Amino acid sequence: MMNYLHGLLLFSVLALVVVNIVPVHAQECKLCIAKEFYRQGDAIVISGKVDAVLEKTPIIIQIFYGTNIVNIAQVEVSQDGSYTHTVIADGIYWKSDGKYTVKATYGVSGNVYETSFDFQTSGTANTTTQIFEVKAGDSGTFDVPYTIRGGVVKDIIVDPQILGFIVTIQSDNDGSLTLDLGRKWIDAKTTTGDDDSFIIYIDGSEVQYQESADADSRVLTIQFLEGDSDIEIIGTQVIPEFGPIAVIVLVLAITLTVIISTKKTSLLRFS
Template identity: 50%
Template structure:
């Protein structure tokens, strides 16, 4: 009885071990992103577990069953390989899913990514009415690619405009910031740099246009990003239109009271 149990356990161990080894592919492959737009660089990398002499890895790129590109790669001594494809040209016209097939001897593995040509890239350009609380509202012209703008609000405590986005893909947003309501200035009145935070992390930005009325900045974002904070040295100046009216009314009231007092004394 004991022998039967022993041999049964040995057989089970062999089957289990064989299954584990069978589940481990000899070759792996992946891309550096899940989506690309026309003009992007597709970086493909992978690894083979066992290097077999000078056997190359064959990469084939397909969409809807049509061959888009093919490459033969030399495998490094550590089993790694890499290849870049430029996503443009006559064969990169269709949007949708693209499949990379990596072959090493009789072994194959696949990975997919999505692609969109420029003609189908969604880009939105329109003004957004920003709520400035007691100061009313003001418009910010913007262009966004790779997502949509959900809201823009003022945070006067940190001198910021916060842009809330739904980033369905990596993309960019360009904002035309009116100097009357938000700006970044040095003590001498010259332009200073904005501080840009995306979900609490500081990022760089590009400034393309600077004029007397506004500053135009462009910010890159990643898929899944949500809050973009544009922090300056002022936002909705304390003495805006409403505050100025209140100030003038207060000065006029003070003048009238002063005159009345003088007349009473006389």
């Protein structure tokens, strides 16, 4: 009798466990995506199941970045109410990193299901942060920390004629370049000593930029397009072209010229 009661109790417990588990597994996803994060070029698999099938009625699936529609499609719904749609995350509308929203609308009543995923462009995946050693003539070299997305920094040179730097890049995609410019190397000042704006050219065309600054440096962020090459950063002062040795040589040359000129003048007076 005791064994029978133990068996009955065990059966009752198992029955309760089964009853509690089945609804969880039986619950259908209205709108699901295979992953929470995608990179440019990935296949985004969207699937789900509607409550009631409407004959010859597709489900409308839209992908948004903010308020902008990135992708829209009419997807056939199977007889069991399920649907599947695959989107390749690439093209002219997949240009920004961040959260993308997926919305599925079905039926005249407008049942809307919603989910989201995070997306990263190939340009962001190819972000590089390094320090570039810039040659400054007889003054030696100095470092320029930088971060570039969508390209590679090939060279940075000082150009005293424009009171600035020329940065040469290889831009494989649209991207951005952030440069940490020490004020002792380059700066832009007004006549009253206040910070002035730099003038930035990319391949001859003036462009805007973003900036943050402190007492020691000015950090510029410049957006560029695929194929851009030369970035000119023009200020009002740049590290001198001539270092101490060259300055001494220049002073001696000027002094010698003055002496020679003085001697010639003296000879002309006595001739």
